[in-house]
Amino acid sequence: MKKLFTLLLAISLALVVGAVSLAQDDDMSGMSFDFTEEQIAASPYLQSVLSRLDQSYDTSEFAKDGPYRIAFAAQGTSNAWSALMDAHAYWYVDHLGEDVVSELLYGDAQASADVQVPQVEDLLAQEPDALILVPMGAAALSAPVERAMMQGVPVVLCASAVETDNFVTEVGTNLWVVGASLAQYVVDQLDGEGNIVIMTGIPGVTTSDIMEEGADAVFAANPGINVLDKQPGFWSPADAKGIMETWLVQYGDDIDGIWSGGAQMSQGIISAYLDAGLNIPPIGGGEWQNGFLRLALEHDIEYLAWQYPNAMITMCIDAALQILAGEPVPRFIDFSGVIPNSEPFTDVEGADYFREDWSDDVHGPITMPDEKLEELGFKVMDDSG
Amino acid sequence: MALAKRKSGLALSRDNRWRLRKFVADYGVYIALAILLLVAAVLTPKLFAVDTIAVVMRQAAQLGIVAIGQTLVLLVAGLDLSVGGIFIMTSVVVAEVGNGRNEMIAPAILTALALGALVGLGNGLLVTKRRVPPFVATLGMLVLVKGATQAYTRGVPGGFVPEALGIVNQSWFVLSVPLALWLGLNAIFIFVLRGTSYGRRVYAVGSNIEAARLSGIPVDAIRISVYVLGSLFAVVSGVVLTGYVLYVDRFIGSGLDLDSIAAAVVGGTAFIGGRGGLLGTIAGVLIIQILSTMVVLLGLDVEVQFIIKGLVILGAVTLYSVAATEA
Numbered sequence: 001m002k003k004l005f006t007l008l009l010a011i012s013l014a015l016v017v018g019a020v021s022l023a024q025d026d027d028m029s030g031m032s033f034d035f036t037e038e039q040i041a042a043s044p045y046l047q048s049v050l051s052r053l054d055q056s057y058d059t060s061e062f063a064k065d066g067p068y069r070i071a072f073a074a075q076g077t078s079n080a081w082s083a084l085m086d087a088h089a090y091w092y093v094d095h096l097g098e099d100v101v102s103e104l105l106y107g108d109a110q111a112s113a114d115v116q117v118p119q120v121e122d123l124l125a126q127e128p129d130a131l132i133l134v135p136m137g138a139a140a141l142s143a144p145v146e147r148a149m150m151q152g153v154p155v156v157l158c159a160s161a162v163e164t165d166n167f168v169t170e171v172g173t174n175l176w177v178v179g180a181s182l183a184q185y186v187v188d189q190l191d192g193e194g195n196i197v198i199m200t201g202i203p204g205v206t207t208s209d210i211m212e213e214g215a216d217a218v219f220a221a222n223p224g225i226n227v228l229d230k231q232p233g234f235w236s237p238a239d240a241k242g243i244m245e246t247w248l249v250q251y252g253d254d255i256d257g258i259w260s261g262g263a264q265m266s267q268g269i270i271s272a273y274l275d276a277g278l279n280i281p282p283i284g285g286g287e288w289q290n291g292f293l294r295l296a297l298e299h300d301i302e303y304l305a306w307q308y309p310n311a312m313i314t315m316c317i318d319a320a321l322q323i324l325a326g327e328p329v330p331r332f333i334d335f336s337g338v339i340p341n342s343e344p345f346t347d348v349e350g351a352d353y354f355r356e357d358w359s360d361d362v363h364g365p366i367t368m369p370d371e372k373l374e375e376l377g378f379k380v381m382d383d384s385g
Numbered sequence: 386m387a388l389a390k391r392k393s394g395l396a397l398s399r400d401n402r403w404r405l406r407k408f409v410a411d412y413g414v415y416i417a418l419a420i421l422l423l424v425a426a427v428l429t430p431k432l433f434a435v436d437t438i439a440v441v442m443r444q445a446a447q448l449g450i451v452a453i454g455q456t457l458v459l460l461v462a463g464l465d466l467s468v469g470g471i472f473i474m475t476s477v478v479v480a481e482v483g484n485g486r487n488e489m490i491a492p493a494i495l496t497a498l499a500l501g502a503l504v505g506l507g508n509g510l511l512v513t514k515r516r517v518p519p520f521v522a523t524l525g526m527l528v529l530v531k532g533a534t535q536a537y538t539r540g541v542p543g544g545f546v547p548e549a550l551g552i553v554n555q556s557w558f559v560l561s562v563p564l565a566l567w568l569g570l571n572a573i574f575i576f577v578l579r580g581t582s583y584g585r586r587v588y589a590v591g592s593n594i595e596a597a598r599l600s601g602i603p604v605d606a607i608r609i610s611v612y613v614l615g616s617l618f619a620v621v622s623g624v625v626l627t628g629y630v631l632y633v634d635r636f637i638g639s640g641l642d643l644d645s646i647a648a649a650v651v652g653g654t655a656f657i658g659g660r661g662g663l664l665g666t667i668a669g670v671l672i673i674q675i676l677s678t679m680v681v682l683l684g685l686d687v688e689v690q691f692i693i694k695g696l697v698i699l700g701a702v703t704l705y706s707v708a709a710t711e712a
Contacts, residue, residue: 203687234639237630238629238637247681248436249431249434249436249437249440250431250437250682264634267632359545359633
């Protein structure tokens with residue numbers, strides 16, 4: 001009896017350990033990462049994402065017949081990434097047809113939480129069947145999300161998170177893993193030893209902060225890595241270049257690797273190196289942004305690029321339709337592997353992603369037909385250039 | 386006898402105080418710059434390396450060029466918030482018109498200058514003919530220019546910045562193209578302000594608009610011309626910034642708009658107009674840029690930079706206002 005009890009206990013422990021290790025191993029975002037217990041304990045974001053991985057939402061309460069009126073609270077035409085997200089949204093709704101989505105109610109937040117909060121209220125006042133929200137601030141948008149759910153409007157978070165857990169699903173990727181994986185790439189390129197600099201996005205913006213958190217965790221776990229300095233580049237090539245110029249006069253060739261929170265900043269970083277005439281060390285932090293890829297190809301830069309495709313809006317619309325059909329939906333939907341060519345890639349594959357006929361500001365992957373891209377006024381370079 | 390001596394002592398002391406305040410008002414910014422350089426010599430000696438000086442001066446020139454225009458506008462008791470929109474508009478125009486072709490750089494810059502002049506003219510007309518306060522007029526223009534740029538690009542600026550514009554990144558030791566441009570424009574406009582009747586009229590309009598009007602100065606024309614010049618300087622700064630990154634950035638120059646006002650004010654140009662000048666603004670620009678560079682060299686958080694910058698501006702404004710009141 002005692003032996004049987006011991007055997008059952010051992011089997012139970014093995015199952016628990018197996019379950020824990022499964023929860024700690026995340027290969028979302030196409031980036032594999034093994035978390036430690038301490039890392040999970042230190043990050044409310046990781047706890048939230050990991051806990052939602054295996055959950056699904058019973059959406060039967062939202063089931064209704066179509067066609068549907070869907071509200072889209074977008075970042076707005078504040079930059080190329082979000083403008084292309086909007087274009088994808090309109091194209092996809094057209095593609096689905098009026099018998100599926102009769103109206104897309106649109107809100108342009110101009111990348112501001114202050115603008116978006118009342119805008120969500122306005123959208124809800126129009127009694128949409130579902131709300132797709134690209135949150136501009138995790139804290140600021142929590143209350144509007146709660147109100148929408150209380151009003152019976154299911155909420156799909158697209159590309160970012162909010163602080164409340166009261167929404168149906170989130171479409172995106174594990175940003176902590178993205179930051180950590182870019183850092184791990186730098187560590188691997190340096191064989192665990194060397195001096196690095198870190199350029200973050202905008203302090204206080206969830207996407208930037210979570211990526212930074214993941215990077216910090218990896219660098220902290222590698223004592224051979226010496227972080228010379230960390231500064232925000234505000235996702236601006238000009239700011240990034242200015243900071244990199246100062247780092248270069250201060251540290252020069254002593255910088256062995258760079259972690260960058262965005263391709264636009266990486267462009268500024270590369271530009272500073274080119275002006276200084278120094279060799280460019282490996283960069284953990286590119287994206288499928290045509291301007292970055294062009295520079296990287298021209299100057300043979302070593303990098304790891306992550307992806308945050310604006311085309312993920314099509315998955316957000318699909319999730320909304322699934323909810324309104326009353327089908328259960330996962331509480332966290334990762335775009336990686338679902339949207340074609342949305343996996344991370346290195347300089348080795350970079351040439352396959354670069355598009356000669358796109359302007360520098362275009363963020364791939366684009367799932368709309370190229371003709372649509374041109375037709376919508378998102379310029380494709382003419383041959384005379 | 387004792388009373389007379391006491392009175393004479395008081396007068397002397399008041400006279401000394403007056404002189405001290407006048408000295409602070411006239412030379413405070415240079416003293417502040419000297420103190421900052423001394424502090425930097427202790428905390429960040431790397432700041433004095435040739436390479437660092439080159440970087441500081443190149444980045445200072447980007448701010449300095451727009452600060453020239455801002456100083457001119459402040460001298461007539463104006464203010465120009467629309468420069469932020471002009472940077473972005475310039476970047477978009479250079480990429481759209483240039484579209485990667487070096488031979489199109491000149492037409493692209495001329496187009497941006499024409500549009501910039503139009504914006505400046507709009508600012509000037511609103512302020513002079515419609516009597517809209519400069520803050521409101523230029524803020525409205527900022528929103529209008531940004532909105533128009535956004536409507537035109539739909540968030541995705543097309544085209545490519547011609548590579549030859551990267552010439553702005555060339556330098557010979559410390560002297561970079563933007564620095565040469567900044568120094569050259571300063572030299573011209575210091576002469577204009579000090580040695581021409583136009584310059585004297587600018588000061589006269591800023592000092593007392595009614596007195597200037599009564600003495601036959603075409604007040605409105607002077608004010609409008611200053612707003613046009615302010616916008617043209619913003620275009621030049623926008624071109625330099627676009628060449629600096631060789632990329633169409635919809636957030637280009639963010640922060641430089643307010644920094645240009647700060648540089649002029651720290652440099653001793655009064656919000657009420659009629660007092661100040663470009664030499665002070667040069668010192669103000671250098672103070673702001675050196676502070677920014679020191680924060681990176683010291684590895685401090687960016688928030689520290691904002692706090693220090695805020696304190697410097699508040700300190701300068703307080704000092705000048707006290708000096709002006711009692712001098």
